[in-house]
Amino acid sequence: MSTNTTYLIRGAKPLGTEVTDILIHEGTIAALGAGAATHQLAAEATIIEAAGQIALPGMVDLHTHLREPGREDAETVETGTRAAALGGFTSVHAMANSNPVADTAGVVEQVWSLGKRSGWVDVRPVGAVTVGLAGERLSEIGAMADSRAAVRVFSDDGICVFDPLVMRRALEYVKAFDGVIAQHAQEPRLTEGAQMNEGEISAVLGLAGWPAVAEESIIARDVLLAEHVDSRLHICHVSTAGSVEIIRWAKSRGVKVTAEVTPHHLLLTDELVQSYDPVYKVNPPLRRQADVEALRAGLADGTIDIIGTDHAPHPSEAKECEWAAAAMGMTGLETALSVVQHTMIETGLISWADFARITSSAPAAIGRVADQGRELAVGEPANITLVDAEARWIVDPAAMATKGRNSPFKGLELPGKVTHVFFHGHPTVRDGKLDTPRITQES
Amino acid sequence: MSNEPTDARALAPISARIVLSSEDIDRVLTRIAHEIIEANKGVEDLVLLGIPSRGFPLAQRLAQRIAATSPGMDPASITGQLDVTMYRDDLRRSTTRTPVPTVLPVSGIDDKVVVLVDDVLYSGRTIRAALDAIADFGRPRIVRLAVLVDRGHRELPIRADHVGKNLPTATTEKVRVHLAEVDGANNNEVVIEAHA
Amino acid sequence: MKHLLSTLDLSRADAIRILDIAEEMAAVGTRQVKKLPALRGRTVVNLFFEDSTRTRISFEAAAKRLSADVINFSAKGSSVSKGESLKDTAQTLQAIGADAVVIRHGASGAPARLAATDWIDAPVVNAGDGTHEHPTQALLDAFTLRTHWSALHGHTSSGSDLAGMRVAIVGDILHSRVARSNLWLLRTLGAEVTMVAPPTLLPHGSNVWPCTISFDLDATLATGVDAVMMLRVQGERMHDSFFPNTREYSRLWGFDDARLAALDATDSGETIIMHPGPMNRGLEISSAAADSPRSTVLAQVANGVAVRMAVLYLLLSGDQPRPAPSDAIRPAGL
Known part of the structure; x- marks a missing residue:
């Protein structure tokens, strides 16, 4: 590991605009622009040639399943954060549905310290809203907020906080800790045994339907609840056109609601289920093309605030089976940037500056991650991702850092390769390969 | 069916020669009909089973000639069609064959003298299949074999009792039988085709 | 294949x-x-x-x-x-x-x-x-239908399809693999299909299927059909609120004695009654209908x-x- 902590990135285009040199020293951006190369520190700097590449603020994922503790066969904090770094992330939020569930300060601190020890990205644990994700009693939200993990995002993701009274109480309670409830919107009775989007294709395939209304009715209820108690609500993995409309309406009323969309819901549709290949089984399910269009439009106009990967690795046996028996979920950390570039930037819907907002500054703001999602400016923490936007590559799950081989993008050619990632000034990724983790002093 | 191996991908023949004309076919069938009656010492208990597709019209033609010698006899009453598709030994190799109906005379074949009729005798495998098929339908007293052409190259110990024409061939050659009932009017000839 | x-x-x-x-x-x-x-x-x-x-x-x-x-x-x-x-x-x-x-x-x-x-x-x-x-159930149903249809029209069945035949498929379409396989095959063979079911037992998205959808069995029978295919209904479905109870189901969507009598009054046996089995006698089909000369249940087997x-x-x-x-x-x- 190099002891040199000074790097000069030459020829990169911050947010895809003007070519600018970036000087990094001791974890922060020391100089930008014409003066960077002639800065007195630049003489000793390691030079990173990045001509034509795009410099972005390190990406922040509000929705990652790292599986540890409990399902280390599917993923560990170490493997999941390696995947995150390779995907251009400098921070991920680890969802609470581990085993044991992250519903106490002990579990969230364990995950937090595993993240520290790994050193590839900031790991921000998400706390469960209810004990054991059972939807009945509030978990120790305050203890988790006050722990070293400083939890601000609370979610029973995987399961909907269905009881309206529990949801109301949770929304109210997190206000004391500047927290946010991230809701997995799924009406449980309407989705009993649900296998895929309910519509023309499920009718033919004979798979039990997961109707759009099961998502939309919960979102409608929860935005009204959030308005009533004046609290922050975040909607995980919005998947339907109707949900986008409800959120747009709620925002127009001033409700403090934010929303996320996954890369896979921006690209894939339920037609893929015709193969019965469980790699396309995910919750919420892949929807219709019209939903994909509405999600892209909602993301472009700001109705949807962020990209959340919902990275959900599974061991191969969980997918090498019949559809109904298969686990739900897809990996996403190492393909997120490419899929968003493909679906949003190459279609002209958003700019790289918008990309920085939806993948970095907005998720950091929702998660209250102070030193992430910052501008690329002198004095700011050097969390920087460099992207070769011209590169194209073919997705090969076997070549990924995540343990999960369940990428629905397998075999697809996608644009955009992450070349370098600086995590607080430390290169975790160089030339598209993992470099070294950033080791910090902590007990 | 017995004129095989057929190959749909075969190129056009480089030469074709008529070995039996329409008149020749008529003449040899008349001879075979007489041989059958002779061998059977009459028409009693005779059943002619044609093997699809061209053995059946040949069986019908023979039956007409045989019935002509016996006033009041209905040729249809002694004629049948025996499908051997499901008894073949090459079902896995060639393209899937579609079976056709087996139709036996109402009197059945038990204790009858069954004459199997086919157009070309080649490897003998079709006749082997036909013998197995017959056994599933009954127990004839005698089974005989009549063919229009015997082109040699037997792969099984099978011999015809009545042969229209013995035709020495090379395995690269094809023997094509055209009969009006199957191939349309004015198509009555046996052609030998040489292939490169 | x-x-x-x-x-x-x-x-x-x-x-x-x-x-x-x-x-x-x-x-x-x-x-x-x-x-x-x-x-x-x-x-x-x-x-x-x-x-x-x-x-x-x-x-x-x-x-x-x-x-x-x-x-x-x-x-x-x-x-x-x-x-x-x-x-x-x-x-x-x-x-x-x-x-x-x-x-x-x-x-x-x-x-x-x-x-x-x-x-x-x-x-x-x-x-x-x-x-x-x-699919093999649909093929055997099509075989049964074709035998009936060609006999009715005095032509040989071999090589023919079901062009012009009108078939009603009645019952729990939602949970029925038989209904789906039959719909695609009958359409391919040229038959016209009407699906008759309570709205709760039709799949969401079936509105685009190449068939007529009806909630009214009597109205469908009155239009004249050549075959009625009754589907098995599980009585337990009433616990999931698919229908109020088996009595009401039979009355509205079962092939009961009254419907058999109505059919007998209008034709002389041209309409056949099919069932893939096993039958719930008294629920989706009455014994009289199942045992009538119109029934093709055993021929189907x-x-x-x-x-x-x-x-x-x-x-x-x-x-x-x-x-x-x-x-x-x-x-x-x-």
């Missing part, structure tokens, strides 16, 4: 060919020796993850009439009930040397999964998967063997790859 998974991907020519071959197979059933040597030495595995004695014995009879060896693999009492995966079961069958797998599974798409993966090379026949399809013989014959004959070199099947290490 490598597999038979769905009737959706059967062409008209393929469907008619299966039915034509099935006619020849049906003739075998009338002979003294009800056996053909066509599949001698081949092994057909009946892989049944769901109990279905009638479908299993039908496939078993079909395979045996073609001289195939039959292995019945029932999930009950096997390692499957101890949690063995579909993949491991399939690989086991591959190692045993199955030449064809007939699979019945509770999960929609399980046969498609077997066919798409490299777990097993053998042709796969879907013998009913979840609420997806049951008999035709099932012939149709399944045709399917097995087609899948297991014809351009098969030559046997692998012997070292490929030698156990590792030898």
Whole structure:
């Protein structure tokens, strides 16, 4: 590991605009622009040639399943954060549905310290809203907020906080800790045994339907609840056109609601289920093309605030089976940037500056991650991702850092390769390969 | 069916020669009909089973000639069609064959003298299949074999009792039988085709 | 044809060919020796993850009439009930040397999964998967319909389709693999289909299906149909609020004595009544209707063997790859 902590990135285009040199020293951006190369520190700097590449603020994922503790066969904090770094992330939020569930300060601190020890990205644990994700009693939200993990995002993701009274109480309670409830919107009775989007294709395939209304009715209820108690609500993995409309309406009323969309819901549709290949089984399910269009439009106009990967690795046996028996979920950390570039930037819907907002500054703001999602400016923490936007590559799950081989993008050619990632000034990724983790002093 | 191996991908023949004309076919069938009656010492208990597709019209033609010698006899009453598709030994190799109906005379074949009729005798495998098929339908007293052409190259110990024409061939050659009932009017000839 | 998974991907020519071959197979059933040597030495595995004695014995009879060896693999009492995966079961069958797998599974798409993966090379026949399809049932129904239709019009059935025939499929369409397979096949063969069901038992998204949808059985019968196919309804569905109770279901959507009498008053037996079995007498069909001369229930069973013989014959004959070199099947290490 190099002891040199000074790097000069030459020829990169911050947010895809003007070519600018970036000087990094001791974890922060020391100089930008014409003066960077002639800065007195630049003489000793390691030079990173990045001509034509795009410099972005390190990406922040509000929705990652790292599986540890409990399902280390599917993923560990170490493997999941390696995947995150390779995907251009400098921070991920680890969802609470581990085993044991992250519903106490002990579990969230364990995950937090595993993240520290790994050193590839900031790991921000998400706390469960209810004990054991059972939807009945509030978990120790305050203890988790006050722990070293400083939890601000609370979610029973995987399961909907269905009881309206529990949801109301949770929304109210997190206000004391500047927290946010991230809701997995799924009406449980309407989705009993649900296998895929309910519509023309499920009718033919004979798979039990997961109707759009099961998502939309919960979102409608929860935005009204959030308005009533004046609290922050975040909607995980919005998947339907109707949900986008409800959120747009709620925002127009001033409700403090934010929303996320996954890369896979921006690209894939339920037609893929015709193969019965469980790699396309995910919750919420892949929807219709019209939903994909509405999600892209909602993301472009700001109705949807962020990209959340919902990275959900599974061991191969969980997918090498019949559809109904298969686990739900897809990996996403190492393909997120490419899929968003493909679906949003190459279609002209958003700019790289918008990309920085939806993948970095907005998720950091929702998660209250102070030193992430910052501008690329002198004095700011050097969390920087460099992207070769011209590169194209073919997705090969076997070549990924995540343990999960369940990428629905397998075999697809996608644009955009992450070349370098600086995590607080430390290169975790160089030339598209993992470099070294950033080791910090902590007990 | 017995004129095989057929190959749909075969190129056009480089030469074709008529070995039996329409008149020749008529003449040899008349001879075979007489041989059958002779061998059977009459028409009693005779059943002619044609093997699809061209053995059946040949069986019908023979039956007409045989019935002509016996006033009041209905040729249809002694004629049948025996499908051997499901008894073949090459079902896995060639393209899937579609079976056709087996139709036996109402009197059945038990204790009858069954004459199997086919157009070309080649490897003998079709006749082997036909013998197995017959056994599933009954127990004839005698089974005989009549063919229009015997082109040699037997792969099984099978011999015809009545042969229209013995035709020495090379395995690269094809023997094509055209009969009006199957191939349309004015198509009555046996052609030998040489292939490169 | 490598597999038979769905009737959706059967062409008209393929469907008619299966039915034509099935006619020849049906003739075998009338002979003294009800056996053909066509599949001698081949092994057909009946892989049944769901109990279905009638479908299993039908496939078993079909395979045996073609001289195939039959292995019945029932999930009950096997390692499957101890949690063995579909993949491991399939690989086991591959190692045993199955030449064809007939699979019945509770999960929609399980046969498609077997066919798409490299777990097993053998042709796969879907013998009913979840609420997806049951293609051989649809083929035997089409066979039964074609026999009736050609007799009614005095033409030979071989080579013909069902053009102009009007068929009503009545009952629990939502959960019925029989209904789906029949719809696609009947349409391919030119018949007109009306689905009759309570709205709760029609799948969301079926509005785009190539059929007429009706909630009113009497109105559909009044328009004149050539065949009424009654589907089995599970009485327990009333606990999930699909209908109030079995009494109301029978009254509105069952083929009861009153409907039989109404039919008898309007035609002289041209309309047939079908049921894939097993029947819930008194629920979706009355005993009088099930036992009436119009009923084709037993003919359907008999035709099932012939149709399944045709399917097995087609899948297991014809351009098969030559046997692998012997070292490929030698156990590792030898």
